[in-house]
Amino acid sequence: MTNYIGRFAPSPTGPLHFGSLVAAVASYLDAKAHQGTWLLRMEDLDPPREQAGAADRILQSLEAHGLHWDQQLVYQSHRLEAYQQAMATLKYAIYPCNCIRQRIIGMQGRYDGHCRRHSPSASEAVAIRVMTDTLSKPQQHQSEHFDDIFLGPQYSPLDHNGDFIIKRKDGLFAYQLAVCVDDAYQGVTHVIRGHDLLDSTSRQRYLLSLFKAKLPEYGHTPLALGKDGSKLSKQAKARPLEDTQAASNIMAALHFLGCPSLPVDINSTSCEELLSWGVQVWSRQSVPTVASIAPYLRDK
Numbered sequence: 001m002t003n004y005i006g007r008f009a010p011s012p013t014g015p016l017h018f019g020s021l022v023a024a025v026a027s028y029l030d031a032k033a034h035q036g037t038w039l040l041r042m043e044d045l046d047p048p049r050e051q052a053g054a055a056d057r058i059l060q061s062l063e064a065h066g067l068h069w070d071q072q073l074v075y076q077s078h079r080l081e082a083y084q085q086a087m088a089t090l091k092y093a094i095y096p097c098n099c100i101r102q103r104i105i106g107m108q109g110r111y112d113g114h115c116r117r118h119s120p121s122a123s124e125a126v127a128i129r130v131m132t133d134t135l136s137k138p139q140q141h142q143s144e145h146f147d148d149i150f151l152g153p154q155y156s157p158l159d160h161n162g163d164f165i166i167k168r169k170d171g172l173f174a175y176q177l178a179v180c181v182d183d184a185y186q187g188v189t190h191v192i193r194g195h196d197l198l199d200s201t202s203r204q205r206y207l208l209s210l211f212k213a214k215l216p217e218y219g220h221t222p223l224a225l226g227k228d229g230s231k232l233s234k235q236a237k238a239r240p241l242e243d244t245q246a247a248s249n250i251m252a253a254l255h256f257l258g259c260p261s262l263p264v265d266i267n268s269t270s271c272e273e274l275l276s277w278g279v280q281v282w283s284r285q286s287v288p289t290v291a292s293i294a295p296y297l298r299d300k
């Protein structure tokens with residue numbers, strides 16, 4: 001074992017689809033190719049968006065695909081106290097905000113810091129935002145600039161979103177806060193995930209710095225698209241993975257991630273065998289940097 005700790009962190013908003021499998025397989029292969037640990041975290045933090053039974057179905061699906069995680073699974077719904085405590089440590093960098101969504105949409109999604117200057121009254125429902133300009137210059141720079149494992153140098157200015165929400169008006173902790181508290185708590189050294197989260201990375205590096213946590217390395221894998229070119233997503237009801245086709249799903253994910261084709265009979269090879277081949281041939285340089293259509297959706 002090295003000190004590499006990776007993770008896969010699905011949200012139970014629906015069953016896994018091919019795009020989620022790609023992120024799971026990439027984080028698994030990169031961890032195992034570095035003799036690392038691969039953790040699983042269920043990001044069940046947003047009940048209104050969750051689907052009954054989805055968390056268990058995701059676990060079954062991962063098992064069926066030979067993606068066996070190390071150590072105990074962490075459920076974010078059991079970690080609320082930790083999020084509350086973490087938020088308390090940010091006390092000088094946070095403030096309540098009662099702005100309505102429409103106003104912020106009107107600003108192209110970039111929050112203008114309005115409630116820094118106009119405190120909402122105590123009786124109102126408020127979200128909690130974190131100020132995004134409280135670090136030293138070098139740390140600010142380090143939040144916004146990073147070298148993506150697959151994509152190379154990235155610059156993503158915090159100013160693009162402005163001060164962001166860490167606790168929502170409905171009282172739920174925001175993804176950005178929970179993901180950082182837990183990546184730090186679990187000692188995650190490498191975050192390998194889908195390209196759709198690239199844009200969140202500078203916010204997360206910023207928060208981790210506020211928590212004085214060590215910054216992990218980040219790698220964002222290419223998105224799998226539907227036939228119409230849109231991102232496969234649980235919300236858009238992407239076709240769920242068929243657990244009975246697990247070996248061919250894994251084969252397709254390996255191929256999608258740039259692994260060379262395996263000279264085996266897919267019908268007599270287990271997912272575990274396919275994955276261990278994947279670990280042997282894994283090459284970060286071979287992972288495509290652009291999105292493409294999910295293989296089984298392509299016209300034959």
Ligand code: GLU
Binds near residue numbers: 011192193194
């Ligand atoms: N739970 C997030 C999602 O399913 C992923 C979190 C992450 O990998 O940072 O989109």
Ligand code: ZN
Binds near residue numbers: 097098099113115
């Ligand atoms: Zn506001």
